[in-house]
Amino acid sequence: MIELYFAATPNGLKAKLFLEEAQLPYRVRPVSLSKGEQFQPAFLAVSPNNKIPAIVDHDPADGGAPVTLFESGAIMLYLAEKTGRLIPADxxxxxxxxxxxxxxxxxxxxxxxxxxxxxxxxxxxxxxxxxxxxxxxxxxxxxxxxxxxxxxxxxxxxxxxxxxxxxxxxxxxxxxxxxxxxxxxxxxxxxxxxxPATLRTYEGVENAYAPKQPLSDEERRVLFGQQASSPK
Structure with missing residues (x-):
């Protein structure tokens, strides 16, 4: 089982789209970026960069402890190599x-x-x-x-x-x-x-670049105002 830490941004949707295309079993762990959930200690343990997506693979190929990964490109490459799908062998x-x-x-x-x-x-x-x-x-x-x-x-x-x-x-x-x-x-x-995988991935997904209402000052601070000394 793959745990996917997810928000409906383009990078989050990349990881979800791979899982749908590869038909891998996964469970979504929603992360509310505007509420600052990406800065919680539990998420930081999975994604040191405080960004989604991130995954925990509870069934790694070597049979060992769960594998945690952040960065969407690294996630897709890891899963492609694990499954032998969606990347050529030659x-x-x-x-x-x-x-x-x-x-x-x-x-x-x-x-x-x-x-x-x-x-x-x-x-x-x-x-x-x-x-x-x-x-x-x-x-x-x-x-x-x-x-x-x-x-x-x-x-x-x-x-x-x-x-x-x-x-x-x-x-x-x-x-x-x-x-x-x-x-x-x-x-x-x-x-x-x-x-079909795209349709499943985007079902019910709102456009990340079409907010229904302006961001509050607090949401803007959380999303765009973080510095090295400020994550919490």
Whole structure:
């Protein structure tokens, strides 16, 4: 059994989408980020970075003590290797998948996250930041669009590269992007959206970048005001 510490952010949804695609038994442990539950000592023991997702694998491959993991890319790679699914066994295929997994972790996620923040959560508009991150996110969308021009999935066969990227394209409107401008990406996105595992993953999930009401000062402090000396 996998325990998934989860909130419905793109990174949390990546881990859940893998578990659904691989059909692994798991139990969701909700973490309310706006209430600061990610700073509780019990969660810190699982995720030293105070971020979701994190997992506890109670049935590791070596039969030993439970394995705890944080960071969505590490979680997906660990589970793919454990199950032998969604990552090629041959070195060339594996390298192909890994470069796009790391591309998402280092580029698409951080840049899309920044423009999502400045478009939706920032208390005031910062034109330079909005232009900077909109342009860079558009460039990254373009990279993915070109990659998908001659293939069905990002690394050829369906893999953790696709699972990693999809949740970061879902909030494209919050990123200031129109999928019609990226036809190959749009075709892939639409195919990903109707997969049974995707439908199960997103059932009942609210858009993380469409808050129903403005954040309170306390919620903003908890979500965005933490420093090295302040987690609690």
């Amino acid at each position: 070195p060339r295929g594996r390298a192909e998948v890994l470069q796009w997994l790391f591309w998402q972790m280092a580029g698409l996620g951080p840049m899309a996250g920044q423009i999502g923040h400045f478009n939706v959560y920032a208390p005031e508009k910062v034109p330079y930041a909005i232009e900077r991150y909109t342009r860079e996110t558009s460039r990254l969308y373009g990279v993915l669009n070109q990659r998908l021009a001659d293939r069905e999935f990002i690394a050829g066969a369906f893999s953790i590269a696709d699972i990693a990227c999809y949740p970061w394209i879902v909030p494209h409107e919050a990123h200031g992007q129109q999928l019609e401008a990226f036809p190959h990406l749009q075709r892939w996105f639409e195919a990903m959206a109707v997969r």
